[in-house]
Amino acid sequence: MLTVRLYMLQRITALLMAPLVLGHLAVMIYAVQGGLSAAEILGRTQGSVAWFLFYGAFVVAVSVHAAIGLRVVVHELLGLKGVLLDLFTWATAAGLFLLGTRAVMAVTLS
Amino acid sequence: MSSDPDELEVSVWRGDNTSGQFEDFRVPAQENQTILDVVSWIQQHRDPTLSYRYACRVGMCGSCAMMVNGVPRWTCRTHVKVALKDNRVSIGPLRNLPVIKDLATDMDPFFDKWVTAEGMHHPSKTRDDAIEQIDPEDGARLEANKGIECINCSVCYAACDTVAGNDDYLGPAALQRAWTLYNDAKDAGKQTILEAVSGTGGCHNCHSQGSCSHYCPNDLNPMAAIAGLKRATALSFFKGRK
Numbered sequence: 001m002l003t004v005r006l007y008m009l010q011r012i013t014a015l016l017m018a019p020l021v022l023g024h025l026a027v028m029i030y031a032v033q034g035g036l037s038a039a040e041i042l043g044r045t046q047g048s049v050a051w052f053l054f055y056g057a058f059v060v061a062v063s064v065h066a067a068i069g070l071r072v073v074v075h076e077l078l079g080l081k082g083v084l085l086d087l088f089t090w091a092t093a094a095g096l097f098l099l100g101t102r103a104v105m106a107v108t109l110s
Numbered sequence: 111m112s113s114d115p116d117e118l119e120v121s122v123w124r125g126d127n128t129s130g131q132f133e134d135f136r137v138p139a140q141e142n143q144t145i146l147d148v149v150s151w152i153q154q155h156r157d158p159t160l161s162y163r164y165a166c167r168v169g170m171c172g173s174c175a176m177m178v179n180g181v182p183r184w185t186c187r188t189h190v191k192v193a194l195k196d197n198r199v200s201i202g203p204l205r206n207l208p209v210i211k212d213l214a215t216d217m218d219p220f221f222d223k224w225v226t227a228e229g230m231h232h233p234s235k236t237r238d239d240a241i242e243q244i245d246p247e248d249g250a251r252l253e254a255n256k257g258i259e260c261i262n263c264s265v266c267y268a269a270c271d272t273v274a275g276n277d278d279y280l281g282p283a284a285l286q287r288a289w290t291l292y293n294d295a296k297d298a299g300k301q302t303i304l305e306a307v308s309g310t311g312g313c314h315n316c317h318s319q320g321s322c323s324h325y326c327p328n329d330l331n332p333m334a335a336i337a338g339l340k341r342a343t344a345l346s347f348f349k350g351r352k
Contacts, residue, residue, distance in 0.1 A: 002312075004314055007344075
């Protein structure tokens with residue numbers, strides 16, 4: 001159920017996510033080590049275009065990557081195919097994108 | 111059943127594509143005995159209605175593959191002693207293929223997928239052209255050589271969990287054939303092959319679990335061939351082709 005386009009999309013988003021995950025972990029460890037409070041963290045992220053782009057890219061990559069991965073799992077384990085499988089893929093991508101975007105906006109919009 | 115060292119306890123699948131069950135037989139043990147010998151003995155001495163398929167009996171034709179103790183094997187070259195567990199062995203039809211009767215499977219889906227994967231020669235010359243000279247040390251030729259000993263036995267197809275979960279998946283043998291032809295200097299269908307293996311059942315569905323390479327009786331490596339197709343299609347994708 002993977003065409004070359006879906007395969008490449010999944011690999012490219014994986015490449016994109018690798019440094020983003022490392023960056024996210026590094027920031028988490030830094031914030032905890034430094035003893036930053038939630039208010040102090042939000043003070044740094046809200047209004048920051050850089051953090052919006054960082055986590056915005058993360059959300060887009062996750063939405064595409066996970067939707068394609070779950071598409072394969074659902075097809076092979078549950079036998080879903082055709083239009084229903086496409087609908088599932090798009091719904092998963094849209095759901096993850098909406099949830100992620102909501103979180104990113106809450107953290108980065110001032 | 112009692113355990114007699116002079117006899118093997120053999121369970122053989124009896125049935126068709128809709129239903130069936132294992133039937134137990136006792137078969138005289140021999141010093142040198144293959145799984146195919148066991149099946150033939152049952153058919154000749156116990157039940158002439160037992161259906162199975164074989165031809166060459168020397169590992170050339172790829173006809174006699176079956177599930178032996180749950181794993182796919184070429185039965186004519188599988189010694190009973192290798193497969194026997196507690197003096198017992200179960201023999202069933204190949205996995206991932208429709209059963210015609212007993213141990214004989216319908217190989218049509220397997221061979222249809224070879225065609226779908228463009229696993230056929232695409233001529234580059236006419237009969238009037240001179241025969242193309244091929245350097246046996248050329249890199250592409252060496253890559254093609256790795257897959258040419260495939261005997262179409264379908265062991266890799268039966269071993270593949272992706273085939274089990276995805277009806278459309280072309281499978282290791284067809285994709286390995288496509289990779290072999292892709293590397294063949296005398297094949298003019300390279301882009302046709304890449305397009306054929308880039309669809310919904312194409313090489314990108316492979317999870318690289320490696321059962322195909324593990325169980326291949328000729329020690330071929332279809333997983334590596336599929337990885338080669340993934341690289342070739344990815345390069346083609348970046349060049350703006352399919």
